[in-house]
Amino acid sequence: MVKQERAARTRAALVKAAAAEFDRNGYDGTSLARVSKAAGISMGALTFHFSSKGALADTVQEEGRALMRAALKQATSRPAPALQTVVTVSLALTGLVEEDIVARSAVRLVRERSEADFWTDIWLPTVRRLLEEASAHGQLRDDALAADVAALAEILTAGAEAHVRRLLDTGTRHGSATAQLERAWRLALAGVCAPAGAGKVPAAMARAQSQGPETGAMPCFAGCEHDGDEGGLGSR
Known part of the structure; x- marks a missing residue:
């Protein structure tokens, strides 16, 4: 033993x-x-x-996958509107890559070893499903297709991961990729939320941001609600 x-x-x-x-x-x-x-x-x-070095890299990647799956499970386990959960997933994964060296290293290894991009393969199918649900419940504008918003989520999250790498490579000590991503989502949501509450989204985001990332609080998106409409953000 x-x-x-x-x-x-x-x-x-x-x-x-x-x-x-x-x-x-x-x-x-x-x-x-x-x-x-x-x-x-x-x-x-x-x-x-x-x-071999390859066997060691394989293990780092496997552990990175496990960490990302665990983060995805936690981000989707809380009862919340589908659109809010998409942003929660995006912020949680970015925070993981920003803070956990194994997860961050795993993302880099996959890219450099020219393998399938498990970074998006792990979470993008869930995001697509959630956005289809958000669309069905009236949480998205009529002209905001679920597939397009999924592409937006992929671009924002992948861009945040690249921002993490840039901060590390340049030795920048200030700024947070997760906080930057949260601000980007605030702007993006104003364009994809159903019109009834799109204008209130920034205020909802600001309330969540004021609580700080360590609290685990995520944007409530109260501005996307449809009062009296069971298709609103309160229904999943």
Whole structure:
């Protein structure tokens, strides 16, 4: 049992060190020797757990996938209007990439290793389903097609991930990609929410933003409600 626990700790330390190296230097710029040194673990112990750099990168990506699926599950578990949940998903995933080095490294690895883009494959189908639901419940403008709003969500969220990378690469200490994304969603929602409440969306967003991201509060989008209409934001 003691040996198993020690092996598990060693493996976890190697994955964390590898994620940091991949995140900082990319796949091509990372070597097993660098990971070994960063983790403070011998090369022999490293190769016992991971036979190659590719195997180590695969593990980082697998753990990144698990983190993103967990974030998606949590973001969609709370009862909320479909349109609000789309924004919650977008902000939650961006926050994860901004704060968790394994998740962020996994996104970079997929891009550099020319694999299928699991970053969007994990969450985009759920966003599309939610937006179809939002459309059916009258939460979107008549001319705002669910497919177009899904494309908007993909662009905003992918752009926020790129913004995270730019902040890291330039060493910028101020600003938050998640906060920037929240402001972008505030502007976007004014154009896609059903007309009855589109003008109130910024105020709803401002109330949520004033609570701070650490509270877990997300925009309530009260402005998109249709009073007395069961197709409004209050019905899912």
